[in-house]
Amino acid sequence: MPSSQLERARIVASFGRQFYVRTLDAPGPDRVAVTRGKRTDFCVGDEVTIGLIGADQAVIESGLRRRSELIRSDRYNVKRLAANVDQAAIVIAADPRFSEELLVRMLLACAHANIPALILANKLDLTGPWAAIAPRLQVYRDLGYQVIELAVRDHPQETRAALAPVLSGHNTILMGESGMGKSTLVNTLVPGAALATREISEALCAGRHTTTFSKWFDLPPESATSGAIVDTPGFQTFGLAHVSESQRVHAMPEYTELIGQCRFHNCNHVQEPGCAIRAALENGAIDPIRYLLFSRLSGRD
Ligand SMILES: Nc1nc2c(ncn2[C@@H]2O[C@H](COP(=O)(O)OP(=O)(O)OP(=O)(O)O)[C@@H](O)[C@H]2O)c(=O)[nH]1
Ligand SMILES: [Mg+2]
Ligand SMILES: [Zn+2]
Structure with missing residues (x-):
């Protein structure tokens, strides 16, 4: 037909x-x-x-041709998170405590997809747990990432004001673990988003409480002059099978200027003599937690 x-x-x-x-x-x-x-x-x-x-x-x-494509993958599957976004906002929070390994993985996937990433640190109101993550946020600021602190649930007005300049004119994907506040943020930025989500759930028979599918929302004028935001389901793993070893190294901002300076061109930056990255780690120029998380990424996932 x-x-x-x-x-x-x-x-x-x-x-x-x-x-x-x-x-x-x-x-x-x-x-x-x-x-x-x-x-x-x-x-x-x-x-x-x-x-x-x-x-x-x-x-x-x-x-039609995709201008961008953000994916995660394991050995067997490729999962497309969104197409045609030009920015990623990774939502993290202190409670439940975000996984820094997943943050590293998301940042690598964004760099690989050539999609600039910023970090939205939500639940600033939870002062106790927040104190524990504050030093980690500073590490990411020092690396050049924009980190925006938010208390989305209790301060919707301030949230819209803080995000308008970064969201205007962009198609932004919200990504992160379950419970970080992505949907709360979408509901703050887009009036009627919760209702629209319920309607789509019914039409697609996808009922349930937390986010089970991705949704694209055009931003209304009160949140941004133009642009869109994509809500996605939280995840517990983020595979990088599609990102090669060398692409991963290139996606770590603190490694890029050291690439090519190791004694061996096939250096794994673990135990090899003359490793420029180990040297930077030992003199404090590279954050040890990120080094550890990066070196634990297996080549296959
Ligand atoms: N204390 C506090 N809680 C918040 C804040 N923002 C959101 N929450 C709460 O965090 C919980 C999870 O929020 P959601 O918006 O559903 O989280 P999500 O990231 O969309 O989760 P998934 O859909 O499962 O991926 C809810 O109970 C929210 O009310 C905040 O600024 N402070
Ligand atoms: Mg959600
Ligand atoms: Zn090395």
Whole structure:
């Protein structure tokens, strides 16, 4: 059944083999969409052409070229988190205490995808646990990452004001572990986001409480002059099978200027004599926790 008229659309939610699409050129209702054949490698943010079916359904005919693609992967699977985002905001918090290993992994994935990352440190109101993470935040600031401190739940106004300059004009993916406050932040920035999420959950039969699928929200004028934000489900692992050893080293800002200075060109930066990275570690120029986390990343995951 070929569709008569094709329109450009964006995938604004993806759940298994089902999608929600929003037309790009002319306003219209968001539609449930299915793909033709077996193609399922679309993800939220993808721009596609669709054929309209009735008032509220669509079929995805083809995908348009991705300008960016953020993925995580293990030996067996590649999982696309979002396409066509130009910025990542990694949400962390003191309670539950964020995993710094996952933070390192997310930052490496962003660097590999050529997507600039910033860090949103949420739950500033939890002063006790916060004291324990404050020194770690400073390490990331010293490396050049922008770290923005937020108390999203209790200070929505301040949250919008703090984020407007960084979100305006960008398509930003929110990523991080479960319970850090990503959806709370989306609900603060986008009026009606919770309701829209419930509606999509029902349409796609994806009910449940925490976030189970990714969603694209266009930002309203009160939060940013333009741009979009993508809410994603929290995760417990973040595989980097698609990032080679050498790409990982290049994605560590404190390593980049030392690359090529080790005595052996195939140095693993662990025990080899004449290792420039070990030397920097020993004289305090490299943070020991990041060194340890990085050296523990196995080549396969
Ligand atoms: N104390 C405190 N709690 C917060 C803050 N922001 C969010 N929370 C709480 O943290 C919990 C988790 O928030 P969510 O927004 O659902 O977290 P999420 O990152 O979307 O989690 P997943 O969807 O599971 O990935 C909720 O109980 C929020 O009320 C904050 O600024 N301070
Ligand atoms: Mg959520
Ligand atoms: Zn070395």
